[in-house]
Amino acid sequence: MPQPTIHELNRAACEGILARHSVGRLAFWQQNRVDIEPLHYVYIDGWIYGRTSPGRKIEAVGHQHHVAFEVDEVRDVFDWRSVVVHGGWYLMESAPPAELARWERGVEALRKLVPGSLTENDPVPFRTVVFRIHAAEITGRECLPPRETER
Numbered sequence: 259m260p261q262p263t264i265h266e267l268n269r270a271a272c273e274g275i276l277a278r279h280s281v282g283r284l285a286f287w288q289q290n291r292v293d294i295e296p297l298h299y300v301y302i303d304g305w306i307y308g309r310t311s312p313g314r315k316i317e318a319v320g321h322q323h324h325v326a327f328e329v330d331e332v333r334d335v336f337d338w339r340s341v342v343v344h345g346g347w348y349l350m351e352s353a354p355p356a357e358l359a360r361w362e363r364g365v366e367a368l369r370k371l372v373p374g375s376l377t378e379n380d381p382v383p384f385r386t387v388v389f390r391i392h393a394a395e396i397t398g399r400e401c402l403p404p405r406e407t408e409r
Contacts, residue, residue, distance in 0.1 A: 260404030262336035267398030272341045275329055275398065276301040280371055282329040284391075286347075288318035299327075300367040304393045306343060307364030309375065309385040316349075316387055323347045327391055334403065341398040343391060350388035364390055 267275075276282075285294045295315060299308040306327055310316070319325060325347045331339040350361050365388060369375045372382070 262401050262403050264399060264401045267339065267341070267400050269396055271339075271400075272396045272398035273301070275331060275339055275341045276306070276343070276393075276396075279329050279331070282306075282327050284315070285326040285328065286315065286319050287322050288314065293318070298371060300364065300371055301393075302364060302367055305360075305364065306391040306393060307368055308389055308391075309368060309372075309382075310387050310389065311384050312387055319347045325391060336401050336403040339398065339400045341396065343393045343396050345392040345394035348390050348392070350390070361388070361390070364388070 280300065281296060281298050283294050284297050285292055287293075293315070297308045297310060299306050301307075323346050325345065327343040327345075329341050350365075353361050365376060368388075369377075372380075374380045375382075376386075376388070
């Protein structure tokens with residue numbers, strides 16, 4: 259009987275998936291457990307940029323800045339791709355002046371994703387915290403369905 263195949267994705271394939279999508283899940287350590295929250299984002303040159311609201315996530319990540327971020331493409335139970343990024347979480351408000359140009363590039367990309375972001379026309383004005391995650395480690399896996407020729 260034909261079986262699905264699962265294999266590792268190379269970095270270029272993983273980065274392609276990150277660039278194609280705009281919603282992922284942030285995993286972080288909080289109060290003796292791992293929490294996961296969905297966030298919209300953009301991926302630029304090895305960095306994930308996003309926005310969120312002040313609160314427990316920011317407090318938790320402030321104590322332990324290492325996070326994981328996951329993005330999936332799912333077509334069927336045996337036809338999917340998943341990418342996980344591990345890296346450090348950084349806030350724009352604490353960025354050194356020398357890095358502000360990079361941050362502005364991220365904010366502009368976020369404005370293309372959600373027009374009006376961080377302006378008076380912001381559709382989600384409560385998301386005032388701009389962050390980025392350095393993609394220090396990117397891994398991915400892909401599951402392919404059994405090939406028709408094998409059936």
